[in-house]
Amino acid sequence: MIRAVRGTRDLLPPETALWNYVETMVREVFRVYNFQEIRTPIFEETQLFARSVGEETDIVSKEMYTWEDRGRTASDKGQSLTLRPENTAGVVRAYIEHKLWDRGLNKLYYIGPQFRRERPQKGRYRQFYQIGAEVIGPPTAGSESPARDAELLELLATLLDRLGIADWCLQLNSVGCPNDRAAYNEALRKALEPVVSNMCVDCQRRAVTNPLRVFDCKVPEDQPIIDKLPRISHYLDEPCRNHFDEVQQILKAVGVPFTINDRLVRGLDYYTRTAFEFTHGALGAQNAILGGGRYDGLSESLGGPKAPGIGFAIGEDRLVLALQQTAESVQCKPDVYIAPLGAGMNAEAAKLARELRRQEVVVELGDETFRLKKSLETASKLGARFALIVGENEVKSGAFALKNLSTGDQVAVPRDGLTDEIRSRVQKL
Ligand code: HAM
Numbered sequence: 001m002i003r004a005v006r007g008t009r010d011l012l013p014p015e016t017a018l019w020n021y022v023e024t025m026v027r028e029v030f031r032v033y034n035f036q037e038i039r040t041p042i043f044e045e046t047q048l049f050a051r052s053v054g055e056e057t058d059i060v061s062k063e064m065y066t067w068e069d070r071g072r073t074a075s076d077k078g079q080s081l082t083l084r085p086e087n088t089a090g091v092v093r094a095y096i097e098h099k100l101w102d103r104g105l106n107k108l109y110y111i112g113p114q115f116r117r118e119r120p121q122k123g124r125y126r127q128f129y130q131i132g133a134e135v136i137g138p139p140t141a142g143s144e145s146p147a148r149d150a151e152l153l154e155l156l157a158t159l160l161d162r163l164g165i166a167d168w169c170l171q172l173n174s175v176g177c178p179n180d181r182a183a184y185n186e187a188l189r190k191a192l193e194p195v196v197s198n199m200c201v202d203c204q205r206r207a208v209t210n211p212l213r214v215f216d217c218k219v220p221e222d223q224p225i226i227d228k229l230p231r232i233s234h235y236l237d238e239p240c241r242n243h244f245d246e247v248q249q250i251l252k253a254v255g256v257p258f259t260i261n262d263r264l265v266r267g268l269d270y271y272t273r274t275a276f277e278f279t280h281g282a283l284g285a286q287n288a289i290l291g292g293g294r295y296d297g298l299s300e301s302l303g304g305p306k307a308p309g310i311g312f313a314i315g316e317d318r319l320v321l322a323l324q325q326t327a328e329s330v331q332c333k334p335d336v337y338i339a340p341l342g343a344g345m346n347a348e349a350a351k352l353a354r355e356l357r358r359q360e361v362v363v364e365l366g367d368e369t370f371r372l373k374k375s376l377e378t379a380s381k382l383g384a385r386f387a388l389i390v391g392e393n394e395v396k397s398g399a400f401a402l403k404n405l406s407t408g409d410q411v412a413v414p415r416d417g418l419t420d421e422i423r424s425r426v427q428k429l
Helices: 015-032 046-052 058-063 088-097 146-162 178-192 201-209 211-216 220-227 238-254 316-326 345-358 372-382 392-397 418-428
Strands: 043-045 066-070 077-083 106-115 127-136 168-174 272-280 288-294 309-315 336-341 363-365 386-391 399-404 410-414
Touching: 015 106, 015 127, 015 146, 015 316, 043 046, 043 088, 046 058, 046 077, 046 088, 088 106, 088 127, 088 309, 127 146, 127 316, 146 168, 146 238, 146 272, 146 288, 146 309, 168 238, 178 201, 178 211, 201 211, 211 220, 238 272, 288 316, 309 316, 336 345, 336 372, 345 363, 345 386, 345 392, 345 418, 372 386, 386 392, 386 418, 392 399, 399 418, 410 418
Parallel strands: 336 363, 336 386
Antiparallel strands: 043 077, 066 077, 106 127, 127 309, 168 272, 272 288, 288 309, 386 399, 399 410
């Protein structure tokens, strides 16, 4: 038997109803905050991720699905392509490619699959889904303002509250600007020098190439050393400190609670200034339900104009997991099961089903070869609210038997006005 590839999974009903519920709700929230949807390709040139996410990150160095495309001729070497491990790089590429700055501030959102070759476990998959948003534009459009950071964080708090996700915790930090980072990296290098030989091989390499990435280390023995390293908060220059203070002031003013975590540096290289994660207790080890931050130099590093930006991505798989702990099932059940009874009744039933569905009534259609007992059993199994019986007698008399499957009550409803009658009964429940 061929099974789904390790780390990928089928999303089956009724869980897919929960996914649709989440996506409908987030689209509604994005609309109110005046965000518009963008859809970028699922694969891009490998260079895009290497240059934005960073060569030294776990994502680029270990987790990408990369392949050499076929060239146009046998001797022609193809491009190196990669399944997107995240969507910010693709959005910024599209921003540059389509000169989206002509529209001023761009507020874009996306929903779609991402791919990382991580070790699969609960809440961690090799194909997973993100719901993300990016606010990007020229500084003259206000893209650098701490007001954008606070607005995005307030949106997230609203979104999680609306979905009924209680107990989230916003962890906030500033990772400063490239100047701060240079000083901080130097301090890290110095602090690591005497201890790095006791650390894992990855950290020994990171200590030389990109010391900030030492914070991505998951090796338990390295953690006491990492805990004693200097903190970025001591290396922020005045503009970065002011920016961070103002983000916090607005969050307090609008009543969004947060915790400062100056160990939070995030696992991607493009971040500057504000960095954040929302965690959720019910998720176990993979407790980051979403993450994001500012990336003020990213557009320039990809060959674009100055375009400060900030964004986030929610792990939709984790969001749904968190909802499953709290929410009731949002499974869709039919309003009416139509039971055609006897030869020639399928056509009559199809006509009725068509009328009802056009009135937004959810209909499941049986088959004329089923006996009444089987039809009613099927209807109950599906959780239908009513069964409508369509037999020769009903067609002749012009009145159809409508059975309420939870009370067992049955009424005869005339053919004229049948759809209106059913719709009003369905709405009353
Ligand atoms: P990230 O922290 O790498 O950030 O991913 C964001 C979220 O995606 C995580 O918090 C987690 O919920 C989910 N996620 C990541 N990897 C997996 C996985 N293997 N399985 C399930 N869920 C996963 C980014 O991707 C940035 N692009 C976010 C961003 C947007 N920053 C600025 N704009």
